[in-house]
Amino acid sequence: MIQVKNLVTTYGDFTAVDDVSFTAEAGRVTGFLGPNGAGKSTTMRVMTGLTPATRGTATVLGTPYAALQNPGRHVGVLLDASAQHAGRTGREVLTLGAMTLGINNRRVDQMLEVVGLTQQEAKRRVRNYSLGMRQRLGLANALLGDPKVLILDEPANGLDPAGIRWMRDLLDTFAGEGGTVLLSSHLLHEIEKIADDIVVIGRGRIVAQGTKEELLRPSGSLVRSIDDSKLQAALVAEGIEANPVPGGGLSVDAETPRVGSIAFAAGVMLTELRGADSQGLEDMFLTLTSDDARQETAA
Structure with missing residues (x-):
């Protein structure tokens, strides 16, 4: 040890x-x-x-x-x-x-x-x-x-x-x-x-x-709806971060039951709602150290 x-x-x-x-x-x-x-x-x-x-x-x-x-x-x-x-x-x-x-x-x-x-x-x-x-x-x-x-x-x-x-x-x-x-x-x-x-x-x-499992465990949700802009506004109004993703939909910093409840209250019909994909080590590393990495510049 x-x-x-x-x-x-x-x-x-x-x-x-x-x-x-x-x-x-x-x-x-x-x-x-x-x-x-x-x-x-x-x-x-x-x-x-x-x-x-x-x-x-x-x-x-x-x-x-x-x-x-x-x-x-x-x-x-x-x-x-x-x-x-x-x-x-x-x-x-x-x-x-x-x-x-x-x-x-x-x-x-x-x-x-x-x-x-x-x-x-x-x-x-x-x-x-x-x-x-x-x-x-x-x-x-x-x-x-x-x-x-x-x-x-x-x-x-x-x-x-x-x-x-x-x-x-x-x-x-x-x-x-x-x-x-x-x-x-x-x-x-x-x-x-x-x-x-x-x-x-x-x-x-x-x-x-x-543990590797703890750090790489997926969190948040991926959601698609008939009106992503309205859904994003409703989520942000509840203090939840929601960002558009390529191809349509939102990456949301909240679990699926919470997202579904807010969408229902906002009257937004969902076409997809699932947990976020597992994050790889490289993505996690870059996210955690993006402000700490030494910036290399050409001489």
Whole structure:
């Protein structure tokens, strides 16, 4: 389990993380989402002991990361797949990791097999690895100590579709065996497939969190009538937001019984009334972070 409570991290006058609290539960995959500059990486660096918190706490398995005895045996971390010694071979990277953790070198071969790096590839210098191969090596390093928790920042970068599916299956199996996974990714489609819980951060603050089902559950109604303008006016008069949709009809921020009652009272005949379609993760993400996303402009 990972617990973050009232976490604040400042750099001078800039607040990168502002009173962030959430929990990543054991046996579940938690997707950690936000635009560039939202505070995701800073939060993950605090929980892995790389950046000090100004206030608040971040604990892993009930303990601050820096206080864990031999932390790699408890927590597997992958924050930057490119931050590996380019002059060493993949096998050397893992062998040094095994020595540091005090585990048998047999684990190196096991992890190479788990992440799909061949013996020939393991003999190559990391500088000659593709980004996808570095991601696999980074995951092997994170899993080397047989941890109970994985903290992964953009682990799918550079992976081809087959590699992304492999990673999804790997993390699903890890969580299914009782492990905790905190996963940051810009691949929203993949997060939607694998995550059990979702935490969304914008401008350093949590803007939404909950189970995937809770956050993506459809709300509101879609209604069509013989006089949409009159119906819209009646809904707005009751304090209900109603917006025209392409092809006719209204998207209404109210459930169907309420909409039907107002239409009846206004004397408007309905031709269709149903619950709104389920919102996808991308739509939800863009809606929640539209005011927080960094605006990119050409130089």
